[in-house]
Amino acid sequence: MRTFISYDKSIDIINSINLPKFTTQNLFIIDAIGKVIAKDVIANHNSPEFPTSAMDGYAIRYEDINQEFLEITCDNPAGFVVDSKVASGVCIKTFTGSLMPKGSDTLVPIENVEVIDNKIKITKSVPFGFAVRSVGENYKKDEVLIKKGTTIGFSEIGVLASLNISQIEVFIEPTIAVASTGSEILDLGDIQTNDAQIRSSNHLVLEALFKSNGANTIQMGVVKDDMTSITNLLETALLKANIVVTTGGVSVGDYDFVQDVIKDKLNAQILFHGVNIKPGMHILVAIKDEKIIVALPGFAYSSTVCAILYVLPLIYKFRNSNEKLPIVKARIAQDFKRFQAKTIFTACNVEYINNEYQINFDGKRSGTSAILTNMLESPALLIQKEDSQDIKSGDLVDILLLNNIK
Numbered sequence: 001m002r003t004f005i006s007y008d009k010s011i012d013i014i015n016s017i018n019l020p021k022f023t024t025q026n027l028f029i030i031d032a033i034g035k036v037i038a039k040d041v042i043a044n045h046n047s048p049e050f051p052t053s054a055m056d057g058y059a060i061r062y063e064d065i066n067q068e069f070l071e072i073t074c075d076n077p078a079g080f081v082v083d084s085k086v087a088s089g090v091c092i093k094t095f096t097g098s099l100m101p102k103g104s105d106t107l108v109p110i111e112n113v114e115v116i117d118n119k120i121k122i123t124k125s126v127p128f129g130f131a132v133r134s135v136g137e138n139y140k141k142d143e144v145l146i147k148k149g150t151t152i153g154f155s156e157i158g159v160l161a162s163l164n165i166s167q168i169e170v171f172i173e174p175t176i177a178v179a180s181t182g183s184e185i186l187d188l189g190d191i192q193t194n195d196a197q198i199r200s201s202n203h204l205v206l207e208a209l210f211k212s213n214g215a216n217t218i219q220m221g222v223v224k225d226d227m228t229s230i231t232n233l234l235e236t237a238l239l240k241a242n243i244v245v246t247t248g249g250v251s252v253g254d255y256d257f258v259q260d261v262i263k264d265k266l267n268a269q270i271l272f273h274g275v276n277i278k279p280g281m282h283i284l285v286a287i288k289d290e291k292i293i294v295a296l297p298g299f300a301y302s303s304t305v306c307a308i309l310y311v312l313p314l315i316y317k318f319r320n321s322n323e324k325l326p327i328v329k330a331r332i333a334q335d336f337k338r339f340q341a342k343t344i345f346t347a348c349n350v351e352y353i354n355n356e357y358q359i360n361f362d363g364k365r366s367g368t369s370a371i372l373t374n375m376l377e378s379p380a381l382l383i384q385k386e387d388s389q390d391i392k393s394g395d396l397v398d399i400l401l402l403n404n405i406k
Contacts, residue, residue, distance in 0.1 A: 002273060002274045003274065004274040004275060004276045004281060005272050005274065005275055005276065006275070006276055006343070006386060007275055007276065007277050007309075007343035007385075007386070008343075009272075010272055010275045010277075010283075010285075010310075011309075011313070013271050013272055013285070014285070014310060014313055014314065014317075015313070015317075017271075017287070017292065017314075017317070019290075019317060019318060020242075020290050022038075022171055022172075022320050023171070023172045024038045024169050024170060024171055024172060025169070025170060025172055026167045026168065026169050026170075027167060027168060027170055028166060028167055029152075029157055029160045029161065029165065029166060029167065029168055030157065032152050032168050032170050033152055033153065033154075033157065034151065034152065034153075034214060035151070035152050035170035035171070035173070035214075036149060036150065036151055036152070036170055036171045036214070036319045036320060036321040037146055037147075037148055037149065037150050037151075037152060037156070037168060037169070037170060037171075038148060038169040038170055038171050038320070039148055039169055040144050040146070040147055040148050041144070041145050041146035041159070041160065041163070041165070041168075042142060042143065042144055042145065043139045043140060043141050043142060043143045043145055043163065044141065044163060045141050045163075046135050046136040046139070046140055046141050047136065047137070047138035047139050047162060048133050048134075048135060048136075048137065048138065049135065050099050050100070050135060051099070051100040051132050051133065051134060051135060052097065052098070052099055052100060052132070052133040053076075053094045053095065053096055053097065053098045053099075053100055053107050053131060053132065053133070054096065054107070054131045054132065054133050055096055055107060055109050055110075055131040056094075056095050056096050056109065056110050057093075057094060057107045057108050057109040057110050057112070057113075057131060058070070058072070058091040058092065058093055058094065058107065058108045058110075058113060058120055059076065059086055059091060059092045059093075059094040059100055059101050059104035059106070059107055060086060060091045060104060060105075060106055060107075060108055061086055061087075061088065061103060061104060061105060061106070062105050062106040062128045062129075063088075064088060064089065064091075065106070065108075065122065065125055065126070066122075066125075067089065067122075068121065069116070069119040069120065069121055070089060070090060070091040070119060070120050070122070071089060071090045071091070071118065071119050072090075072091055072092070072093055072115075072118050072119065072120060073086075073090045073091070073092055074092055074093070075092070075093045075095075076092050076093060076094040076095065076098045076099075076101055077095050077098060078095050078096065078097035078098045079097075079098075080098075081099060082101055084101060085101060085102045085103040086101050086102070086103035086104040087103055091104075091108075091120060092104065094107060100132055105128065105129060105132065106126065106127075106128055106129055106130050106131075106132065107126075107130055107131035107132055108120075108122055108126055108130070109126070109131060111124075112124040112125075112126060138162075139159075145159050145163075146159060146160075147322070148320075149320055149321050149322040150321075150322060151214070151319075151321055151322075151323065152168070152170070171319050171320045171321075173214050173215050173216050173315075173318065173319055174215050174216070174241075174242040174243055174314070174315060174318035174319070175215070175216040175217070175218060175240065175241045175242050175243075176210045176215045176216070176217050176218070176241055176242065176243045176244070176245055176311070176315075177217075177218040177220050177237035177238075177240055177241035177243070177244045177245070178203050178206045178207050178210070178217060178218070178219055178220060178245050178246075179203055179220035179221060179222070179223055179233055179237065179244075179245075179246050179247075180200045180202045180203040180221075180222050180223070180246070180247045180248060180298075181222075181223045181224075181225060181230060181233075181246055181247065181248040181249045181257075181258055181298075182200070182222070182224075182225055182248045182249070182298060200222050201300055201372065202247040202248075202296075202298070202300055202303050202304075203219065203220070203221065203222065203247065204219075205300065205303075205304055205372070206245055206247070206296075206303065206304070206307050206311075207219055209304070209307055209308070209311075209312075209405075210245075210307075210311065210315065212405070213312055213315050213316075213405060214315055214319055214321070215243075215315045215318075218237070218240055218241055220233060220236075220237055225248075225249065225256075225257055226257065227257050227260065227261060227265070230249065230257050230258055230261045231261050231265045231266075233246075234246075234261055234262070234265075234266060234293070235266070238266075238288055238289070238291045238293075241291065242291060242292065242318060243291070243292045243293075243294065243311065243314060243315075243318075244291065244292070244293045244294070245293075245294045245295075245296065245307065245311055246258055246293075246294075246295050246296065247295075247296045247297065247298050247303040248296075248297070248298030249295065249298070250273070250282045250283065250284045250295045250296070250297060258284075258295050259273065259284055259295065262284065262286050262288075262293055262295060263286075266286075266288050266293075267288075268286035268287060268288040268293060269286055269287045269288070270284065270285075270286045271285045271286060271287060272284070272285055273285075276341075276342050276343065276386060277309075277342055277343045277344070277345070278340060278342045278343075278344045278345070279297065279299065279301055279302035279305055279306070279345065280296065280297050280302045280303070280305055280306035280309075281297075281342070282297050283295070283296055283297065283306050283310065285310065292314060294306075294307075294310055294311055294314075300372040301347070301372050301374065301375070304372060304375065305345050305381065308325070308381075308400070308402075308405065309325075309345070312325060312405065313325065325400055325405070326400065326401040326404040326405065327383070327398055327399070327400050327401075328357055328398075328399060328401060329356075329357065329396050329397070329398065329399075330350060330356070330357035330358060330359045330380070330396070330397055330398075330399045331356055331357070331358050331359070331394060331395070331396055331397075332358075332359050332360075332382070332391055332393060332394070332395055332396075332397050333358060333359065333360040333393060334360065334361065334393050335390070335391065335392055335393050336382070336384075336390070336391040337390050337391075338384060338388060338389060338390050338391070341386055341387075342386060343383070343384065343385055343386050344382075344383075344384040345381040345382070345383060345400070346361075346381065346382040346384070347364055347374035347375060347379055347380075347381060347382075348360065348361050348364060348379070348380050348381070348382045348399070349361065349362055349363070349364070349377065349378055349379065349380070350378055350379070350380040350399060350401065351378065357380075357399065357401075359380060359382060359397070359399060363377075375402060378403060379402040379403065380399040380400060380401050380402055381399060381400040381402065382397060382398075382399055383397070383398040383399060383400060384397075
């Protein structure tokens with residue numbers, strides 16, 4: 001008799017898996033987009049290094065703000081250092097990004113002055129230090145700007161470029177082999193020969209999910225339900241990938257051979273087989289020669305939800321990233337009864353209204369765990385723990401935002 005463990009226990013097991021030593025590579029910063037930084041990035045200078053103009057205008061001494069006229073002595077374009085200094089009764093025309101001339105402490109914008117015969121008349125006053133970027137306003141020398149474990153995006157590229165860093169050390173992503181099993185399923189392009197055959201989407205959905213979350217993938221396609229084919233699939237995949245993910249063949253049917261191959265043919269270490277969750281209660285996770293096998297149920301919604309819950313955290317772990325599943329609080333718009341003593345993940349719609357997430361079930365279909373279309377549009381998963389109670393309209397609940405991981 002199989003023992004089903006709690007969802008929390010299964011996640012503890014996933015988090016406790018010891019991975020092989022992390023490996024890194026150096027990449028040109030643009031090629032590193034989406035990768036995870038392997039070391040803290042520390043500022044090697046102040047930015048800006050000198051007081052700098054934030055607008056086009058006239059650099060003055062603030063003590064001259066109320067003088068009737070100030071003489072314009074010269075221009076101060078960006079990229080040049082002027083020798084002239086600002087003294088009493090004079091100003092220097094200064095442009096955005098220019099160093100503030102010596103002797104100046106305030107910038108009066110162009111629109112706040114009237115120019116008369118090479119002199120300015122200030123028509124609208126400004127406070128002391130106006131439009132002057134102070135030393136270190138952007139960042140200070142020796143400040144940690146990007147922490148190890150950060151995923152590189154456009155803002156990180158900007159910081160790296162400002163530090164004159166052209167190459168960055170990043171962690172190498174895991175490789176995941178993906179396959180669907182079942183004699184009844186057809187791959188893209190296969191011709192249907194009888195009404196019992198169905199089109200498989202699982203292996204493609206999971207490949208897309210894993211790729212969009214930072215993993216390299218190997219598509220193994222569709223494999224028929226026989227011991228030899230499944231054994232060959234898993235043995236080949238384990239040679240090529242860090243993680244092998246399959247769908248189908250883990251329940252209690254006479255043709256559910258995946259579990260038998262993992263246990264009896266591969267002699268893999270079974271971490272767990274069966275979790276008290278819905279959907280996906282028959283999920284199996286095992287280890288073989290430091291490679292991880294995740295065998296998911298065959299229904300499309302089940303396999304996708306379980307891949308999000310179990311494989312994405314493994315990707316984050318392999319990437320050594322700071323990422324976590326995006327679980328937030330939301331307000332529910334209707335009563336929602338609890339029917340089973342399981343941790344249940346139910347598809348819902350989510351909107352951000354009046355500074356909070358709000359969920360409803362409008363248009364969501366009820367039925368089996370095969371309804372993948374429930375994940376379209378603006379979806380989330382309502383999370384009900386094993387020991388939770390019936391939910392009342394207006395309650396705050398936990399949800400997992402799906403559009404954040406697509």
